[in-house]
Amino acid sequence: xxxxxxxxxxxxxxxxxxxxxxxxxxxxxxxxxxxxxxxxxxxxxxxxxxxxxxxxxxxxxxxxxxxxxxxxxxxxxxxxxxxxxxxxxxxxxxxxxxxxxxxxxxxxxxxxxxxxxxxxxxxxxxxxxxxxxxxxxxxxxxxxxxxxxxxxxxxxxxxxxxxxxxxxxxxxxxxxxxxxxxxxxxxxxxxxxxxxxxxxxxxxxxxxxxxxxxxxxxxxxxxxxxxxxxxxxxxxxxxxxxxxxxxxxxxxxxxxxxxxxxxxxxxxxxxxxxxxxxxxxxxxxxxxxxxxxxxxxxxxxxxxxxxxxxxxxxxxx
Numbered sequence: 001x002x003x004x005x006x007x008x009x010x011x012x013x014x015x016x017x018x019x020x021x022x023x024x025x026x027x028x029x030x031x032x033x034x035x036x037x038x039x040x041x042x043x044x045x046x047x048x049x050x051x052x053x054x055x056x057x058x059x060x061x062x063x064x065x066x067x068x069x070x071x072x073x074x075x076x077x078x079x080x081x082x083x084x085x086x087x088x089x090x091x092x093x094x095x096x097x098x099x100x101x102x103x104x105x106x107x108x109x110x111x112x113x114x115x116x117x118x119x120x121x122x123x124x125x126x127x128x129x130x131x132x133x134x135x136x137x138x139x140x141x142x143x144x145x146x147x148x149x150x151x152x153x154x155x156x157x158x159x160x161x162x163x164x165x166x167x168x169x170x171x172x173x174x175x176x177x178x179x180x181x182x183x184x185x186x187x188x189x190x191x192x193x194x195x196x197x198x199x200x201x202x203x204x205x206x207x208x209x210x211x212x213x214x215x216x217x218x219x220x221x222x223x224x225x226x227x228x229x230x231x232x233x234x235x236x237x238x239x240x241x242x243x244x245x246x247x248x249x250x251x252x253x254x255x256x257x258x259x260x261x262x263x264x265x266x267x268x269x270x271x272x273x274x275x276x277x278x279x280x281x282x283x284x285x286x287x288x289x290x291x292x293x294x295x296x297x298x299x300x301x302x303x304x305x306x307x308x309x310x311x312x313x314x315x316x317x
Contacts, residue, residue, distance in 0.1 A: 042162050045114035045312070049245055051164050052123050052154050053110070053222035054193045057207055060216045060237055061135065061199035070133035070144055075101040077199045078230055079127050079220060079243065081109040082147075082252060082261070089260040093130040094146040094271040100130075104229045108220055108243035111252060113281065113316060115293060117307035121158050121165075122293040126151040126248065126281045132272070133200050145277035146269030150174040150204045152195060153289055155297060167193060169297070172204040173284050181206050192221070213238070249315040252280060282316060291316055 043051075062074035070076060075097065082088070084105050085096040100106050111126040132148035134140060151173040157165025170181040170193060186206050187194045194207035216237035218230060227244040255261040261268060265283025266276040281290040288296040294308040 042311075043164075045112075045247065046245070048114045048116070048121055048164075049112040049123055049125075049247075050222065050224070051191075052121070052156060052167065052193070053112075053245065054125060054152060054154075054195050055189055055207075056110075056127065056195050056197055056204075056220040056243075057212050058197045058218045058220055059199040059212075060218055062216050062237070063135070066135060066137045066140070070131060070140060071135060071200075072098050072101065074199075074216065074237075075106065075230075075232070076129065076131040076133050077202070078106045078218070079108045079110070079129060080106040080229075081246070082128050082267075084130070087260075088255050088258055090147050090262075090267045091260070091270055094269070097130040101229070101232050104232070106229045108227045108229070108241055109246050110220075110222070110243050111246055111248045111281075113248040113290060114312065115310055115314060116158055116312045117294055117310055119158055119305060119307040120168075120294070121154075121156045122297075123154045123156070124151060124248070124281060124290055124293065125154070126252075127197070127202070127204070129202050132202065132278065135200065142273050144272035145274065146271035147267035147278035148202055149267070149278055149280065150197070150202050151281055151284065152193075152204060153293055154193065155293070169301075170206070171289065172206070173289060174203040175201070177203070178285065178289075179205055248281065253282075253316055256280075256282075 058077060058079065060074040060077040061071055078101070082090060084100050084107065085093065113124040115122045126149055129148040132145050134143040136143060153171040153173065154167055155169040156167045159165050166183060167186060168183050170186050172179045172195065187209065195204055196207045196212045197204050219238055219240045220243045221240070222245060223242045225242050227242050230239050230241055262280060263276045265280050267278040267280065268276055269278065284290060294310065297303065298306060298308050
């Protein structure tokens with residue numbers, strides 16, 4: 001019995017020594033502990049995209065006008081995925097839009113790309129329409145083109161623990177224009193930024209309130225539920241439609257070398273005024289607004305307390 005007690009005593013002392021050694025190791029390496037915790041607690045790109053997901057008020061022109069072969073009773077203003085018709089051939093997206101509408105395939109998607117530094121989150125959202133069109137007489141072909149992608153870059157504070165901060169700046173990108181908005185110029189709905197997209201050319205700007213609800217529109221928003229195509233039989237607008245979020249690097253970026261989809265940084269298309277008229281996000285303004293937003297904004301504003309060293313992966317380069 002005395003031998004057993006001795007073994008127990010030895011075991012107890014050994015456990016105390018192990019605990020003491022473990023504490024010393026933690027103390028010696030405590031400088032690494034916060035980094036490990038931050039990596040575990042870091043938000044995923046999808047969580048970041050959801051948190052700042054915009055609400056889009058899409059103006060819809062249902063009158064058709066003299067260019068009725070373009071609008072198709074407003075469905076040319078519905079947002080969708082680039083491969084809505086089941087293929088990556090963007091040269092047939094103009095032609096397939098009507099059958100896509102009639103078969104419920106114009107399901108709304110918004111593409112996103114997330115990067116971040118120690119100080120800020122940068123979330124790029126890109127919206128696609130199969131047609132950029134017009135109803136101006138004699139300009140039906142001259143002022144339209146196949147494929148259309150516009151975007152928004154949201155910059156938000158990133159807290160030290162990786163938590164979400166407030167939106168500090170918004171850039172809307174369409175055609176050759178960029179519109180700048182500071183934190184006080186963007187209206188919010190439950191912390192989601194509100195944006196307006198015009199009919200036909202789909203230019204995007206800050207939503208200005210009730211004046212942007214005149215006429216026909218679709219309110220697109222993200223609520224985590226599968227998005228569905230607008231009601232093709234209903235011309236009674238507005239409609240409230242939830243959209244899907246899809247990572248840019250897991251979809252469009254994978255097709256960057258597909259000659260059916262892209263010619264350089266432009267979508268392949270042949271309808272309207274010239275070929276390949278719509279740009280992909282990595283072709284906007286030389287590419288930095290997508291590929292290197294921290295540099296783009298630093299060069300533009302020369303902000304202080306603004307890191308340009310990325311903590312995130314950068315798959316789009």
